[in-house]
Amino acid sequence: MQSNKMPFSASKKLISSLLFLPGLALADQLNQANTAWVLTSTALVLFMTIPGLSLFYAGLVRSKNVLSVLMQCFAITCMVSILWLAGVYSFIFANGGELQKFIGGASKVFLPDISTAALIGNIPETVFFMFEMTFAIITPALIVGAFAERMKFSAMLWFSGLWLVIVYMPICHWIWGGGWLADMGVMDFAGGIVIHVNAGVAALVAALVLGKRKGFPTTAMPPHNMTMVMTGAGMLWVGWFGFNAGSALTADGRAGMSMLVTHIGAASGSLTWMFIEWKRFGKPSVLGIVTGMVAGLGTITPASGFVGPAGALVIGIAAGFVCFYATQYVKRTLKIDDSLDVFPVHGVGGVTGSLLTGVFAASGLGGLGLAEGVSIMDQVSVQALAIVVTISWSALFSYLILKLLDKLIGLRVTSDQEVQGLDQVLHEETGYLDL
Numbered sequence: 405m406q407s408n409k410m411p412f413s414a415s416k417k418l419i420s421s422l423l424f425l426p427g428l429a430l431a432d433q434l435n436q437a438n439t440a441w442v443l444t445s446t447a448l449v450l451f452m453t454i455p456g457l458s459l460f461y462a463g464l465v466r467s468k469n470v471l472s473v474l475m476q477c478f479a480i481t482c483m484v485s486i487l488w489l490a491g492v493y494s495f496i497f498a499n500g501g502e503l504q505k506f507i508g509g510a511s512k513v514f515l516p517d518i519s520t521a522a523l524i525g526n527i528p529e530t531v532f533f534m535f536e537m538t539f540a541i542i543t544p545a546l547i548v549g550a551f552a553e554r555m556k557f558s559a560m561l562w563f564s565g566l567w568l569v570i571v572y573m574p575i576c577h578w579i580w581g582g583g584w585l586a587d588m589g590v591m592d593f594a595g596g597i598v599i600h601v602n603a604g605v606a607a608l609v610a611a612l613v614l615g616k617r618k619g620f621p622t623t624a625m626p627p628h629n630m631t632m633v634m635t636g637a638g639m640l641w642v643g644w645f646g647f648n649a650g651s652a653l654t655a656d657g658r659a660g661m662s663m664l665v666t667h668i669g670a671a672s673g674s675l676t677w678m679f680i681e682w683k684r685f686g687k688p689s690v691l692g693i694v695t696g697m698v699a700g701l702g703t704i705t706p707a708s709g710f711v712g713p714a715g716a717l718v719i720g721i722a723a724g725f726v727c728f729y730a731t732q733y734v735k736r737t738l739k740i741d742d743s744l745d746v747f748p749v750h751g752v753g754g755v756t757g758s759l760l761t762g763v764f765a766a767s768g769l770g771g772l773g774l775a776e777g778v779s780i781m782d783q784v785s786v787q788a789l790a791i792v793v794t795i796s797w798s799a800l801f802s803y804l805i806l807k808l809l810d811k812l813i814g815l816r817v818t819s820d821q822e823v824q825g826l827d828q829v830l831h832e833e834t835g836y837l838d839l
Contacts, residue, residue, distance in 0.1 A: 435526035437655040442531050445650025449538035452643030453545050454481055460636030460694075461549050462835075464744050467628040468825025469553045470835035476557070480545045480564050487565060488537045489514060492573050496581040497536070505584040508577050527653065535650065536580075543572055543599045549744030550607030551614050551815075554822055557830045559815045566805045567606060571798050575602055579790065589775055590790040591765060591783065593662070594651040596706025596758040601794050604751015606802040607742055613806045614815055616741035618822050630690050637694035641670055644701045648708035658772075662708040665716035666701065669708075672717050673700020676724025699727035699749050703757035707764060711771045715764030719757055727753050755791055762787045 458477040462470045484492075494512035501509060515533070522529040544564040551560070576598050578585040592598055617625070627633055649663035677696025682688040703723035704716055711719065730748035734740050742748070762783035765771035774783050809815060816822075821829040828834060 433523060433526050434528070435654075438525075438653065439527045439531055441655035441659065442527050442535050442650060442653055445646035446531065446535045446538055448643045448646025449535070449542065449650065450481075450643075452640055452647060453477060453538070453542045456636050456639030456643050457542065457545055458636065459632050460640060460698075461552065461744055463629040463632030463634075463636060464549075464627045465552050466625060466825070467836060468827055468834075470628065470827065471831055471833055472557070472826035473548065473552055474835075475831060476548045476560055477545050479557075479561060480548070481541050483561060483565055484541045484544065484568055485537060487568055488533075488540055492540060492568060493533055493536065495573055496577045500577075504582060505587065506578070507574060507583075508581050525653065532653075535653075539595060539599060539647075540568060540572060540576075543595075543603050544568055546599070546603040546746055546750055547607045547610060549746040550611045550742045552743040553826065554614060554617055554743075554816050555610075556813070556815060556817055557826075559809050559813055562809050562813065563610075563805055566809075567802060570805065571606065571801050572598075572602060575794055575797060578793075585790050585793065588786050588789070589778065589783070590786050591710055591761050592706045592758065592790070593709035593761075594648045594705045596702070596754045596761070597790050597794050600702045600705060600750040600754030601758065601791055602754075602798050604747045604749075604754055605795050605798040607746035608740070608751060609799055609802040610806060611740050611742040611747070613803065613810070616739075617743065618819055620741045621735070621739050627691060634690055634694060637697060641697060641701065644670070644705075648705055652709060658709055661712070661772075665711055665713060666704055666708050668713055668716040669704025669720040669723065670697045670700045672720030673697055673703065673723040673727075676700075676721045677728050680724065680728050695731075695745065695749060696724050696728070699723045699753045702750050702753040703727070703760075706754065706758045707761035709772075710761055710765035712764075712769075714770045715760075719760050719764065722756055722760065723753050726756050758787050758791055759784060 454477060458474050461477065462473045465473055491510065491513045493515075494510055495508045498509040498512040500507050503509075518529060518533075520528065520530070524532045544567055547564070547567070548560070555563075574583075577583045579590055579592050579598050580586065590597070619625070644666055645663050648666040649659045652659040652662055674693045674696040677699065678688045678693045681692040700720040700723045704719050707715065707719055727749050730752040731745050734742060734745070734748045762774075763769065763780055765774055765783065766780050767773040774780070806815065817826065817829060
């Protein structure tokens with residue numbers, strides 16, 4: 405479905421154009437294989453958030469905050485689902501008319517014309533709606549890791565909802581919904597810019613606005629349950645196949661290649677991080693190898709539909725190096741309390757992968773090819789522009805949303821409440837019977 409000559413996710417660009425012309429999507433065009441694959445991928449991507457990311461994050465925090473993180477991921481899943489139906493989907497993928505380059509239209513708010521026969525391309529629109537919704541769910545859920553253990557639950561809900569509408573929605577439209585960055589030919593197959601750069605920058609801003617946890621960085625705050633972390637990491641790895649290979653929207657060779665390079669990126673990122681840590685600290689850790697995996701997955705995401713196995717290997721190794729040292733720099737040098745390293749892993753990884761996409765997509769380097777007449781330098785320039793735009797938009801509006809909420813309802817729990825733990829303070833529950 406995607407031509408090797410197209411420098412962006414052609415499946416999604418075709419989908420966005422078909423949304424404007426529903427009469428072209430006829431019932432007899434249904435492709436059952438593609439439909440089955442995207443249905444499966446939808447379940448896999450949701451599986452990434454619940455339970456994958458939820459368990460991964462919950463294991464990383466202290467035991468007195470385990471339920472608060474699980475609750476935040478679960479509540480975000482529910483809230484984003486309703487907001488997606490109420491208009492976010494429409495303003496990303498529906499026809500925006502004269503404003504199309506900047507925002508979509510309102511014709512699909514609450515899906516007034518949806519039916520079992522409605523198709524987008526050759527899959528049901530209900531399936532496309534659900535698949536894209538799972539991406540919208542995991543993006544604000546990633547940000548939870550930056551303010552874990554100190555943000556009010558009410559503030560988290562308000563921030564996540566407003567951020568989805570003000571930050572995620574326009575950026576997603578610009579790149580995947582037929583907006584101006586898509587017209588420029590930006591390559592972001594499965595969300596390196598839309599999701600990882602976007603969420604990573606918002607996470608850094610949130611960590612700076614909220615300030616450090618009580619005791620950071622002098623008090624040790626190790627993960628309370630590494631078994632839970634490893635379990636969640638394994639779920640993320642499996643779910644990521646739907647995240648990346650599902651973005652082909654077809655059950656074909658491109659989906660297969662995307663799955664292959666996703667796996668190579670994860671494996672090489674894991675091993676690179678592990679060996680750096682082993683050499684530097686004397687022992688390899690479980691935390692290190694799973695963090696390297698997440699870095700590898702996030703970094704290969706934008707390139708997953710455009711590069712070959714050799715390119716994926718280089719990208720994964722780069723992810724391990726760059727994200728490891730970014731994490732050390734943010735935590736040890738800058739002393740920024742991004743609790744679960746969202747910015748150095750997802751934000752820095754997304755930037756790295758998005759730039760390298762423009763390099764390793766070239767057919768001469770084993771990729772599936774750039775657009776006709778487009779050089780590597782041209783493509784990297786477009787990638788860099790999209791990254792700068794995303795960083796600027798996400799940083800500015802994340803900051804404004806957080807400052808507004810701080811004035812209106814307050815962002816943080818009190819110092820005494822933070823010491824007691826968010827599970828008891830905010831939910832009157834505990835994750836373990838002996839607490």
